[in-house]
Amino acid sequence: MRHFYYPEKSQYQTKLSFQGIISTLFFCSQVVAAPQVINVPNAGTISNEIQQTMQEPLRAPQQAEIKLSPLVPSLSSGRSTAEKKIILREVRFEGETLLLPPSNRNNKALQAVITPWLGQKLTFNDLQTMTLAVTRFYRQQGFIAAQAILPPQTIREGIVIVRILPGRLDKPEVNNQSRLNTGFATAVIESNSCSKAVGFLGDKDCAASPAELSRLERAALILNDVPGVDAALALKPGTQSGMTRIYADITPGQAVMGYIGADNQGNDYSGHNRLLAGSVLNNITGWGDQLRTDLILSSSADVFNGLLDYNFPINTYGTRAALNYSYLDYTLKGPFEILNARGHSNTWGINFRHPWVRHSAARIDVNAGYYQSRMRDSLIMLPNQKRNLNTSEFGINGTFTALPRGLSHFYLLGIAGHLSLDDEFSQEANAVTDIAGTFARFNYRTGHDQGFGRYFSFFNQFTGQIASKNLDSSQKLLLGGPLAVRAYGVGEGAVDKGNIFTTELRALWPPPFSNWAGAGNQITFAAFFDQGWGSYYRQPIEGLMGNNINLSGYGAYITLSRPVDYSLNLTWAHRTGQAATPQPDNDQLWLSAYKMF
Template sequence: VARAVLPPQTLKDGVLTIRIIPGRYDSAHISNTSSVSTSVAQRLVSTTTPRGDVVTRKQLEREALLLGEIPGVNAQVAMKSGSQPGTTTPDITLTQGKQFGGYVGLDNQGDPTTGRSRVMLGGYANNLLGMGDQLRVDLLDAYEKSDLFNGSLDYSLLAGGGYGTRVGVNYSHLNYHYNLSGLGFNGYSDNWGLYVTQPWIRTSRARVDVRLNAGQQFLTDKYPDVFASNSSPRGRKQVNIGSAAITGSVADLPGGLTGFGLVGTTGNVGLRSEFSRDISGDANSGGQFARFNYQINHDQQVWGPFSFYAGVNGQLANNNLDASQKFLMGGPSAVRAYDIGDGSVDEGVVGTAEVRSHWSLPALAWLGNDPSLTLATFYDQGWGEQWRNNDNGRGGRLADSNNLNLAGAGLYATVADAGNYALTMTWAHRTGNADPNAVHDDNDRFWV
């Protein structure tokens, strides 16, 4: 926003002088009927578009996007004339969005030992304190066998509101039980963490976040007495962990969107029982560790309803990892032709390619207001090493087949009404090698 002014002058040699006066921000005007405190929004606006600064598109985009990310708030930003010549006032309207919400889900994506069929329930509450805060509750139960339960709580809020920084705390608890070869196994874990998320880049074409995490995991595994030797068959571990992540998305090509993520993690696995130390044994998977996770994907509109998707994600490690830090190459979110828990590796990479077609469906009462159908064919490929160092320290190997090659192809269909429901059905056929550690050796998988 700028003005062009012709100052008093005498033309000489055909030269005309034009003075460009850049527009500057005046104090913002905020109309707020939402549940977030006006002072929180005011701090964000004052920091993003400070009074007296030159008006830029970059600042205005960032302000509008950050305001729109406040949970339970709908934001609109317009510009109007300021109180002084050459100034403009950000005119901000905040209205009440969805303050409470929830979901229910069913799938067959559980571990076969604890029950494939699962039910998921969750909900959220926005702006309970008016500080841009959000409380989330998520529950999961493997109801088929009632042998697994997981519950988690997450609470976060804007740290003052000035820069869009969000701080949060989370806690989760897991109980499991399963029978294998007539023997009963059970255990539980308690995890807690703290995190800080900073919106680094916000434009109409790009979004990038930086996140820091720190937390602890307390894991207890109870094995049958037949495993007891000189100690109680109970594995106890404490994992202290910290990570730094950069994630984001960029609309780099017309009709395309690229997503990416980089996460560096370091920590320490404390083996707190003699039995845990015995299990770690030759692998030497306790103590200090570091791993690096990466992912990149691109979704590109090709023609009409057709699009192409490709993605890669993987993990690198500095040494042999505890089971809690492994990278899983099998399952419905990786190589879909393999079971949950297959392809457990220290280092690995999974690539996928999909050809998708997206179709609108009639707005029938039982389908929703804006139903759609997505049909796709895909191919997944994963490579990995079960152990970063396959030497057992005695001249032998920890795994006879340390390198894993998982691959599969298939089809899926999704019927959805955005914001209301989604139903995805997937068939995948194995084309790669079987996992030598797999409980099941099926060639076909069906996921819902």
């Protein structure tokens, strides 16, 4: 962010006089509360504004499509089903008795299963019913192919032996109708469903691994995370007695996806109205890779931002690497047009993402990345400004269902970086702002959406950022905007440290459309309140007042949408907190329309 000083009497003018600009150049802070300061946005400012208006939607945990074998009694060969009765005194277990970790709790739970039959006169069919209950117990613990049987035996003194078969995994069978490499699909299933690791590199020995629901569920979800394929798993009998086989049915998913959209989530100097478009190519090489492009263009064609991302699997456990490049080009308009302010930035990055937790109740990812940004800005009568930014990041995020009809989410991200100022102008300004050098920041977000009644839900979210020192404009948290305090414009209230709280009461119902409109359409109406507070600079700049800011507002929105098809949104918000700019308007209107294909 570049800054100018100008006389207070002209602070509400929409254009600055050329003579005044040249004669009153001054380096100072971003504190808009001080009326003598005009902020001149740069490449970091605009790039940050774009990123913080494009938050990815939450991905709720998914139910894996798995067909399990039915639970049926097992008949031991050579055993008569005559009505001869015995008095059951004791049950002894043999075979894979260590499927469950030995503990008093597990022992008591297993004993509780057989207690109803102890001391009773039982027929062979009664004993089979008991073993079926033991089988059900093991399967409820997650061992979905385990089985309890009565082996051939002579019963003496009322002691009955029950053998536990673990249901070990056989080689998977894959019916692959997609372009995904079959060997890769098989390896994904084995890596995630087999528990027994062997060798220094941790290769999996499926023949020594029992079939577990949690691992089978993870294998199904990881396989469905592969772009461009849909997968369903089932259990079938194995090639040997006591073994089970995973059968995978893999069908083609969407090979190409895209979207177009329009919104007014810009501002005075970058253009309020924006056009958006993007595309995704899935499974290009047959190894689960993906190529993604995203484009943003202001309606006045003064801001262009493009992103190219290529991601691919690097192992069979679901870990993916991404190589990406983004380019930004801008020319400031509105109150800054006379400054002939323009610039661009280039950002390269590499990112790794691993699915730490995958099951029907939780979805948690960890990621790490490294990015290089080269930002160049020019201004009338000033030399080109050069800033080079290198950052490393590590984060964890996820969603989980802790309560019925509820969805919780969290996001934690730590960033460490170094900012180099490679021109004399920026270095002199840094003597005031102290943004150059090594820095760190930590971002956090947590929230919960709880459904109640037939149509309603209550949503709350808390977001924040802390920083080790004063930050460059590209690293600040934006308190105002469509995903923050919605009563303020994009870029208003850019702080080094701060928090945002949002609460919403939502009503969701299907619209009364005719059959031609199709199923799945949904109307969402919500009333909300937002509040954001923070400090413009981590370390206040000497001589400048008003380092803290508190923004708040309330409003309502209505959304008409259908998943993976379209979304229309209208949001109105009214300001109740302090002003972040000299703009007299207390109301904000946000519009967006997207079509997916």
